[in-house]
Amino acid sequence: MSLRPETARQVDAMVADAQATGRAPSLVVGVIRDGTLAHLAAAGTHPRPDADLQYRIGSLTKTMTAVLIMQERDAGRLALDDPLRLHLPEAAAAGAVTLRQLLGHAGGLQREPDGPWWERSEGVDLATLLAGFSAAKVAYPPHHAFHYSNLAYGLLGGVLERVTGTPWAQLLHERILTPLGLRRTTYAATEPFARGYVVHPWQDTLREEPRTDTRAMAPAGQLWSTVTDLVRWAAFLADPDPAVLAPSTLDEMCAPVVIGDLDSWSGGFGLGIQLTREGDRVYAGHGGSMPGYVSTLAVHRRSRTGIVGFANSYGLRTGGLGPLGHQILTRVLEAEPAPALAWPPADAPPPADVAALTGRWWWMGFPLDVAWEHATGELVGTLRGDRISRYAPDGVDRWRGRSGPENGEVLAVRRDDAGQPVALDIATFVFTRTPDEAP
Template identity: 40%
Template sequence: MTDTSADVALLPSTRRALLHRIAVAQCEGRAPSLVAAVARGGEIVWEGARSMVDGHAPDGDVQYRIGSISKTFTAVLVLRLRDEGLIDLGDALDKHLPGTAAGEVTIAQLLAHAGGLGAETPGEWWERTPGSQRPELADVLGDEPFRHRPGRRHHYSNPGYTLLGSLVEAVRGRSWEDVLRAEVLLPLGLERTSMLPQAPHADGWAVHPWADVMMPEPAQDLGLMAPAGQLWSTTRDLARFAMFLARGDERVLGAESVREMRQAASPPEPGLAEAGYGLGLQLSRTGERLLAGHSGSLPGFVAGLWLSEVEDVAAVVLANCTSGLPASTVAAELVGIVADAEPRIPQPWRPFKEADPVAVELAGPWYWGTAPHVLRLRADGLLELGPVAATGRAARFAAAGDGTWTGLAGYFAGETLRAVRRPDGSVSHLDLASFVFTREPYDAEAPVPGGVDPDGWRGIGR
């Protein structure tokens, strides 16, 4: 019997496990309210909420402040500029936004928090002061904006994303808010994501660490710092946004560009970017599970969004307390609950519809020196080269249109794979970034670097 159902609904046991996790989080974290959502297979498949003191019954339509998840939205706008050819990620900021004290930093370094800029703005705690107190970029950067040499390390920088927001405004000629609404929120249908709170929304609270009492937190308009943390949103909108970050949407960013966002662009930073930091996305590894997403916090609110591309699961957690509830950790655990309890069912195998005879000719075993590898032709038209052993450099390659293939990720990203032929047209060997792959280990008839001993293989007594 073949299961052709597209149903992605969760089992009752999984739904209870999710509810139990957020109930424990809200209780032990002493949050006035908590809302969560899980998406799988391109759909929101579960929503949950806990509230005891807020005066409303929170659900996926109630707005919470999402803090630094706003940075991921800003990164999407910057990648759109790149994809349109208006900027290059290797450009110095000064090329498009002249006159700042950080003009030497590249756009890519700012996206990955590798520009060496300070973590915070000078002066008062910017998250609790009106943005009108920082009317110019000079007020955001201060007299000494750098803490490290650009490009040397990951150092999370809120001012860096203020610069990226100003870059978007300079290139587009419109405000960051207007560009965001027109180019991301409207196309993706994120109608409940906004600069300022829109009813129904949660109020932000500080919960006393040693007493069960609360105090309201101010909700400031962050002004120039908005691209780093201004947005309000809902779990439903953020779950949709997470699905976009996993799959892409040609109206906003294609699949390859969002995949680029999810790849490490700066080294790991303990406690903040455990597996490195992508282009506007934090990366984290739990065992073998790699997650991409972002945490967020502002006075009165904490937030977490994580997705697993391999398992096609995303989770969002929002709560209205300043501290005490690890929203990002809980969101990651929700992903794990679903992925572990209900592993993704793979799509049915299907053959290549029109196999390229050249690629078929190349499929099969190859040897780099004595290390056996296998080259496979996939149904999606990609070539996949990987070691027979458990470890080694595996890679996928896309046809370049000239008889060669280009690496898509990992060690061989951007490198060219080519079949080198003999005068009679038969394949002699594969050339990949100067590596020679032969049909036999150290094939004497192939141009193996350094040559092959003319006496060939031998035993110890020979």
């Protein structure tokens, strides 16, 4: 699905303006609709961007590390509330800090490991990283405040290695890159790739930055990728392949662990996923940077629309690549809202015992309209016209809330002596067929 010409023109103009005013040697943004690349906007000639050109993705790597942790949790080999010290005894100074808190940047760990700036220096092995860990690296008690931590993800990579007995890079290839066909997402730069630069503030000259192997800190920001590959990854974060990660697990990852801005609640973090609120929408994804590179990924999961972007200079004077990506995503969603899915009529009526549950029910004068959805076999309850919950069968005369306000709650059917339904008991709130009948 391609963008309409006028929308594409606007996106192209936004990218061209950002490249010119931000003085990026090259800048590229891909727009995703329904899991595929809908438009590529590119600007700059050093080098000229295309969808197969590699850039360093920096902290976007963390989203893949987080998925690996969740795979291990789903397999029962660890629990999110395990303390870090259970898997890395050398990090006992972290106290009761849990894997969940590390994933969500709520564990209170300082941002960086000891030693020279890890992003621009050759890395150390896991034993050396752990040897530099002490109580001094814990800045706050858990959940005291949001505090972004690269160190946390180096340690999570260590947890993966200890639990699986497999190096993080190998695990990544086996569990994510190969199954999803991310052939141009690599540990080290692979031609063709964009060199990364620092742009002189007054002379318009470029200084090339080193491309380091960060080793034990690789799970925090090592990877290289392309627009083509990150389009696939963005599509996965909107609608995951169950063979790689259960959709319900990704839903869990996109629930907030901590709010990063307590004044406006404009954003926060889930389990390895950055959450940003733009008006009435929430975008899931992450930003990234390494010396000479910035990257961004954001998806509006409900509409399966997203953006990915790269630039090969450390910053953009326009305010950063992340805000630009969010602006483009918002522009696309407003110009081209996702069309409604066609309604298919049912091939046959519901079973008689289910049909008897449909229609209007009442609680304390409030109406609950219950419908049957033939495609899923679920009940859909609409309370007061706007609170919509879905219920899946959960036994005889029992339905379990699957989404909406009653997610997880039980709808129990009460029947009279003749077997006719006379009430719906939803978490002790009893709905009857007449508005003035006492529950």
